[in-house]
Amino acid sequence: MINIITNRDLEVKSEAKGSERPDGRAYNELRPLKIEAGVLERADGSAYLEFGDNKVLAAVYGPREFHIRRFLKPNMAVLRCRYNMAPFSVEDRKRPGPDRRSLEISKLTSEALSPAVFLEKFPRSSIDVFIEVLQAEGGTRCAGITAASVALADAGIPMRDMVVACAAGKANGQIVMDLSEWEDKEGEADVPVAIMPRTGEITLLQMDGQLTKDEFEQALDLAKEGCMKISVEQKKAIKNRYGGD
Amino acid sequence: MQPIVPEITRISVTNLINKGERTDGRSLDQYREISVETGVIKKAEGSARVKIGNTQIMIGIKPQIGEPFPDTPNVGVFMTNSELVPMAAPNFEPGPPDERSVELSRVTDRGIREGKIIDLEKLAIIPGKKVWMIFIDMHILDYDGNLMDAAALGAMAALMDTKIPTATVEDDEVVIDHENMQPLPLNDKTVMTTMAKIGNELVVDPSLEEEGIMGARISIGVRSDGAICSMQKGGERPFKKEEILKAIDLAQEKTNELFKYIP
Numbered sequence: 237m238i239n240i241i242t243n244r245d246l247e248v249k250s251e252a253k254g255s256e257r258p259d260g261r262a263y264n265e266l267r268p269l270k271i272e273a274g275v276l277e278r279a280d281g282s283a284y285l286e287f288g289d290n291k292v293l294a295a296v297y298g299p300r301e302f303h304i305r306r307f308l309k310p311n312m313a314v315l316r317c318r319y320n321m322a323p324f325s326v327e328d329r330k331r332p333g334p335d336r337r338s339l340e341i342s343k344l345t346s347e348a349l350s351p352a353v354f355l356e357k358f359p360r361s362s363i364d365v366f367i368e369v370l371q372a373e374g375g376t377r378c379a380g381i382t383a384a385s386v387a388l389a390d391a392g393i394p395m396r397d398m399v400v401a402c403a404a405g406k407a408n409g410q411i412v413m414d415l416s417e418w419e420d421k422e423g424e425a426d427v428p429v430a431i432m433p434r435t436g437e438i439t440l441l442q443m444d445g446q447l448t449k450d451e452f453e454q455a456l457d458l459a460k461e462g463c464m465k466i467s468v469e470q471k472k473a474i475k476n477r478y479g480g481d
Numbered sequence: 482m483q484p485i486v487p488e489i490t491r492i493s494v495t496n497l498i499n500k501g502e503r504t505d506g507r508s509l510d511q512y513r514e515i516s517v518e519t520g521v522i523k524k525a526e527g528s529a530r531v532k533i534g535n536t537q538i539m540i541g542i543k544p545q546i547g548e549p550f551p552d553t554p555n556v557g558v559f560m561t562n563s564e565l566v567p568m569a570a571p572n573f574e575p576g577p578p579d580e581r582s583v584e585l586s587r588v589t590d591r592g593i594r595e596g597k598i599i600d601l602e603k604l605a606i607i608p609g610k611k612v613w614m615i616f617i618d619m620h621i622l623d624y625d626g627n628l629m630d631a632a633a634l635g636a637m638a639a640l641m642d643t644k645i646p647t648a649t650v651e652d653d654e655v656v657i658d659h660e661n662m663q664p665l666p667l668n669d670k671t672v673m674t675t676m677a678k679i680g681n682e683l684v685v686d687p688s689l690e691e692e693g694i695m696g697a698r699i700s701i702g703v704r705s706d707g708a709i710c711s712m713q714k715g716g717e718r719p720f721k722k723e724e725i726l727k728a729i730d731l732a733q734e735k736t737n738e739l740f741k742y743i744p
Contacts, residue, residue: 238537241521241530276623277535278570289523293622295568318567318575323618324525324541332564332618333577366568368620370539371522 238275238284241291256408257419263412266402266462271383271473273390279366281391283473285383288416289373291325294383296391298363313358317346317365319380325372341377348381348401348430348440354394363393374417375403381430381440386470390477398470399439401430402462404455406447411454413462427452429459433467436460484572486693494694499680505688510731512686517634517742519642527643527665531635533686535625538632540617540639542665546606546648546655547614557604559615561590563632570624588713589619589632592671592702596710599640600666606648611655613645615665626689629700629713630739633673638743640665671710672739674732675700678718683728685735699725701732705740709733 257263267288276282279295286292302308319341323329334342349365365387367380378401385398405415407423420426425445431438447455494504501509513534522528525541532538549558563586567573578586593599604613617636621628644662648655677687677695687695696718702711709729714720720728 238530241518276537276568277625278623279568282568291522293568297567297571300571320564320566320575322522322539322541322564322620323562323616324522324528324543324620326524329543329545329616329618332562334575364567366566368566368568368622370620371524373524 239272241284256410257412259416263410264458264461266414266465267416269466269469271386271469273386273473273477279387279391281387281389281393283383283386283390285379285386287375287379287382289371290369290376290379291371292376292379292383293368293370294380294387295366296363296384296387296393297366298391299358299361299393300364302360302362308360311359312355313353313361313363315346315350315353315355315363315365317342317349317367317384319345319367319369319377321369321372321376325369341380344440344442345377345381345384349384349388349399351437351439352385352395352397352399352432353388354396357394363388372417374415374420375428377401378403378428378430382466382470386473389474397432397434398467399430400433400463400467400470401428401440402459402466403428404459404462406445406451406455411451411458413458425451425455427455427459429456429463431460431463433464484693486690490690491694494690495680498682498684501682503684504690509682510685510735512735512738513688515634515739515742517638519638526645527639527641529635529638529642531631531638533627533631533634534688535623536627536631537623538628538635539620539622540635541620542639542643543616543618544643544645545614545616546611546657549605549609549612554609555605556601557599557612557615559593559599559601559617561586561593561617561619561636563589563619563621565621565624569621573624584713584715585628585632586619588629588673588700588711589617589636592633592673592711593617593636593640596671596702596704596708597668598637598671600668603666606655607650607653613648615643624689626692627675627686629675630673630686633671633702634739634742637670637672640667641670641743670705670740670743671702672736672743673700673702673711674735674739676728676731678716678720678724683724683731685731699728701729703732703736707733
């Protein structure tokens with residue numbers, strides 16, 4: 237049951253002094269974040285995430301029998317992912333069904349999550365991750381990966397770590413954490429990153445836009461810093477669901 | 482792959498219903514817990530999340546300017562679409578809408594269309610050329626039985642929540658004013674009640690388990706003035722005339738309860 241669904245704007249708390257960002261955040265400040273685990277009845281694991289105005293639902297089925305023979309792996313499970321946007325999630329209605337962008341994001345999400353999962357424990361099976369973007373406001377792929385990790389944990393699938401994702405980039409000439417929709421569209425560069433927080437290993441990295449090497453390094457560090465903050469909230473969501481301290 | 486219901490479940494559920502009881506403790510004409518929230522998606526001009534028991538649907542409404550159909554040049558257009566997303570049940574597959582999804586969309590559409598719920602004449606901007614097209618998109622998130630009633634209730638709630646921009650005509654061009662949002666013009670309200678035939682009885686709001694063993698189901702859409710505006714029979718077994726008439730009485734009674742969720 238999604239309890240935390242918000243039907244008003246999440247407010248950015250601090251008004252950072254001299255902030256160049258349109259929503260008044262400091263350069264290293266995340267948008268407000270809420271995560272809830274175990275929100276769906278039928279799925280084996282699920283999570284709901286609100287990140288700024290992003291509303292994302294993730295669900296996991298499996299490990300279960302893999303019925304597509306040609307993709308089956310005899311020695312391990314296959315983690316499949318489907319990223320999908322609801323037609324009403326964006327300003328101009330999106331036509332239902334997969335497009336090139338969502339297919340690419342699906343593939344990257346699957347590759348970002350796979351390193352953390354003990355796939356070798358489940359030969360010949362599939363683990364299916366479904367991500368539904370209900371409302372989009374920049375950074376949905378990162379929000380999707382973050383939610384999917386919580387859903388995998390909620391499904392009780394053994395993992396080395398909970399993958400977490402956050403973007404950084406350059407907007408108004410400044411390197412900033414967690415780009416909003418406006419900063420993503422109008423900004424100079426966008427670097428989405430997913431990591432395994434225990435080791436800091438990177439499982440997803442994309443970049444579009446223009447950065448110098450130094451700027452890229454700053455952005456990468458900032459994205460990782462954001463990931464570490466989000467990781468705390470992921471773990472909290474699991475603890476809230478299962479009552480541990 | 483359809484889930485198989487064990488014979489022992491079929492027999493025990495049927496026996497219980499023949500005695501007037503149900504496995505979850507409800508009476509035969511009782512709905513599960515219902516909740517309706519509106520305005521949950523800011524990017525949509527109207528939205529609702531509806532839950533009947535554990536069945537959960539998110540509905541968003543998006544208006545667009547488009548061209549009218551040639552046979553109805555002076556009225557607006559609306560389209561109803563549903564996605565049975567694969568997260569909602571283990572046997573839902575990704576891909577284009579299957580027949581269940583199409584049936585759900587069309588039955589929901591029919592209730593709204595035939596009940597003349599949306600005042601489509603007010604949605605014409607330049608008659609014959611430009612009209613509002615209203616998209617009703619239903620995202621099924623969790624499937625625990627009785628999608629029909631949840632979809633109809635949620636679509637109605639979302640339509641009532643919808644505000645569309647003001648469109649005016651200047652020199653044959655449509656000018657859209659997003660500052661002045663107006664409620665979507667509606668004539669009335671409609672909701673739907675679904676009953677399943679199990680054993681010799683009709684049960685209101687079948688759960689997933691009950692849908693798995695039902696012989697047939699009937700969904701009846703009723704307007705707030707009591708007029709019946711849509712009907713759909715489903716399932717492999719037949720109905721008798723008396724059963725249909727009883728279902729109509731039951732639907733008219735139960736829809737009054739449902740209207741309380743969308744005042």
